Amino acid sequence: MITKLLIANRGEIACRIMATAQSRGIACVAVYSDADAQARHVRLADQAVHIGGASPTDSYLRGDRIIQAAQNTGADAIHPGYGFLSENPDFVDAVTAAGLIFVGPSGDAIRAMGLKDRAKALMIKAGVPVVPGYHGADQNDDLLRDEATKIGYPVMIKAVAGGGGKGMRLAETALEFDDQLASARAESRTAFCNDAVLIEKFVTAPRHIEVQIFGDGTQAIHLFERDCSLQRRHQKVIEEAPAPRMSDAVRSAMGAAAVKAAEAIGYSGAGTVEFIVDGSGPLRTDGFWFMEMNTRLQVEHPVTEAIIGIDLVDWQLRVAAGEPLPMRQEDVKSQGHAFEARLYAEDATQGFLPAIGRLTHLTFPDIVRADTGVEAGDEITPHYDPMIAKVIVHGPDRAAALAMLINGLAATQVAGTVTNLGFLTALASGADFAAGHVDTGLIARHLDSLTAAPVPTPADLAQAALALSGVMARQGGATGFALHAPLTWSIDLGDSTVLLTVHKSDHVTCDVAGQAVDAQRLGNIWRFDGQKARPQHLSGRVVTLFGAAPMTFTQPDPLDRISAGQGGDTVLTPMPGLLRDIFVAVGDDVQEGDRLAVLEAMKMEHVLCAPRAGKISAIHAVSGSQVQAGIALISLEVIDAPKD
Known part of the structure; x- marks a missing residue:
């Protein structure tokens, strides 16, 4: 019988395992890195042990420290969760050799x-x-190329030690094979310290x-x-x-x-x-x-x-x-039928760029099961996978469950960071998905429409401006304000300016690019041209409007406005990470879109490209270095402003 369980993982994974174990009366021990000292899984645990630095190689991948933590706390079993050491046979052997129960298969x-x-x-x-494919030990390039020809194109090249899509490339023709083989090997070598591959027939509409x-x-x-x-x-x-x-x-x-x-x-x-x-x-x-x-x-x-x-x-x-x-x-x-959607802090409109930030607001509707490792106030850091939650629904049949998923996603509220909620809702609402016509290429075929940035309506802009003005927070009467004449002022939303005319504390006319939107509060509910206001969250100069396509509006601070410089002359790092490769040198000529560098962050590779054609004038970092967000990485020669 297990009486105390150490969970060798973090975040949502650790919280999920802990919920079941504690419900059975099993005490739980959490382990945590420097970055996770205040994490939700640490707060929920009966005991918590610090095991190292923010990098997984300094903490969650240190099997020796995890086993020592189990022994020091009197745990009799270790649950690896999923990810990190969960499929490391040497770790399993070390756990059992230490006299502990490993909750999982044998090494x-x-x-x-x-x-x-x-x-x-x-x-x-x-x-x-x-x-059908080639799974042999001989990794000679010529042999692999011959085997691909025998199998017949298209073929998939896969790292033999792979997982999570790493070290996997599709070669549709013989002309692509060498480049895709080199790419698969390079990624596999970095991810698994093993560049061996296998070749398989690519299945049509898989x-x-x-x-x-x-x-x-x-x-x-x-x-x-x-x-x-x-x-x-x-x-x-x-x-x-x-x-x-x-x-x-x-x-x-x-x-x-x-x-x-x-x-x-x-x-x-x-x-x-x-x-x-x-x-x-x-x-x-x-x-x-x-x-x-x-x-x-x-x-x-x-x-x-x-x-x-x-x-x-x-x-x-x-x-x-x-x-x-x-x-x-x-x-x-x-x-019945069930769905799970993975909610991430990432910007689908920007190539699914992972995001960081402090969650100022996070709620889920009652119709979903939300497995999460974060709460409002927690921070999404650059050190780990940017998953916020798994949104799960179960209904009597597929149609009912899908409706619950769509409604549940639309009612999920996240503020403080960009998310993929709009993308998930659009995907779940698609006709092909509703009909059950699914394959691994569905998202790629509809990517442009699924990732299109939502276009705010005049009512959306009016609501954002009204929220940022502070008028929506006033309750009228003794706690409100009285006007002897209409009060007019403008609210800058960055890309748009909304003119507000406040007639009284519960009635405002909004001018949005020449289009009038009438806003009135009836009881405790604001309506814009008769339509109920969207759920919202206001934090300082930022307001988030929730719904099927969540939108965030920021009121610029005039004191923060500085010259943007030449624009397009400097490539900045989009987030903290490891600068894995730099492909250019000072003096090189580049074209718009050329690859300049690769940044590894949040378990993904991010290719940084030239914003315009030009000559490399400076490189401000070296390969293999850790870089912070927003620093100048590579500069192009400055373009002189046109003379009058």
Whole structure:
């Protein structure tokens, strides 16, 4: 029996595991880095231990410190969460060697699935269908090129030690192969210290469907499937269970294959077998192939919990303590439909650039389950994944659940940082998604419309101006103000100026670029041209209007206005991070859009490009250095202002 559990992770992951463990009466120990001293998972824990600096390599990836923390606090088990050390077999061995329970599979099971080429060979032996491809040890470039030709283009190049889309490139023709191979190897070498790759046939209109499995070391069962096809750059965006447009025959065949995969390695605990599926037509029993196995709990596990009605973390703790599987395969039933959307601090209108900032406001509607590691007042830092929450819904059928997701996203309120809420709502509202026509290319096909910046209406601009003016906060009567004549002033919103004419504390006329908007307060509710005002949050000179397409308006401070300089002559760092590469030197000629440097931040690569054509006049940093946000990185020769 587990009495005290150390959770070797952070944020939403640690909070999720802690909720189940503490509900079972298990005391929880949190570990934290310098950046997480005030984090929500630390506040919720029964005990907390500092383990190092903000960088994961100095803290959450230090297995020795984590094991020492467990021993010092009297924990008898370690839960790795998902990510960081969760799929590190050496860490598993070290935990068990220290006399502690590892809540997860054995080190040997993780090793068996850790490298894609070996895992595929094992799956072929176990009778699990595998995508045609080359999985050999010989990594000679000429051999790989020949194998790609034999397989037939297009082909996918994948890092054998890969995960999360890292080290993965698509070569559509032989002419692209060499460049894509070099790119995949470089990214794999940086991410995994291993540049070996495998080559696979690229499946037309692919769907990414995974099966949740659970084992006790000798036998396994499956808990149905999840469709994770809505992806951007191989990163999952919205997941659902069960998979749409799947027959019972295909579901049964895929579940049986997943169980074979788990039992072939004597799997214990929660895991996921991922399949690539031919979605070009109706799904077939011979149209899915093993892709990889994640030997841990998955980020998207809540949708399985919703349709099965179980707590997967509870199952993990029971099996780790030596209990048998809680259910037999015939007892597992699926009811209804569930969705999960990943809410991030990122700007979809700017290429999904990750954002940082302090959350001044954060609320979720009652119709959703929100798994989160932050609260209002917490900070999104540049050190870790910028996820704010997972927004989960469950309904009696897919249409009902999808309506709940759309409404739940529109009612979610976040202020203090930019988010992808508008993108998620647009994606969930799309006709193809509503019809269940999903594949991994759906987002790319509709990217422009999904990421278009929302255009504020005159009513939106009027509400923002009125909120920033302070008029909306006044309640009238004894606590309000009396006017002997209308009061008029303008509110600068940066790109727009709104003229406000206050007739009385509950009636204002707004002039928005010559268009009049009538604002009145009826009771405690403001209405603009008769329409109810949007929910909002005001923080200083910034107001956020919530809804399907959230918008933020900032009133510039005249005292902060300084010359913007030459504009386009200097490339600034968009966020703190590691300057991995600089591709130019002083004196080089560049064209607009040319790659200048690569910045690594928030677990992603960000390519910085030339804002215009010109000559490099100065480089202000060196490769391999840590840089702060907003500093000058590379300068172009100054363009002289035109003479009169």
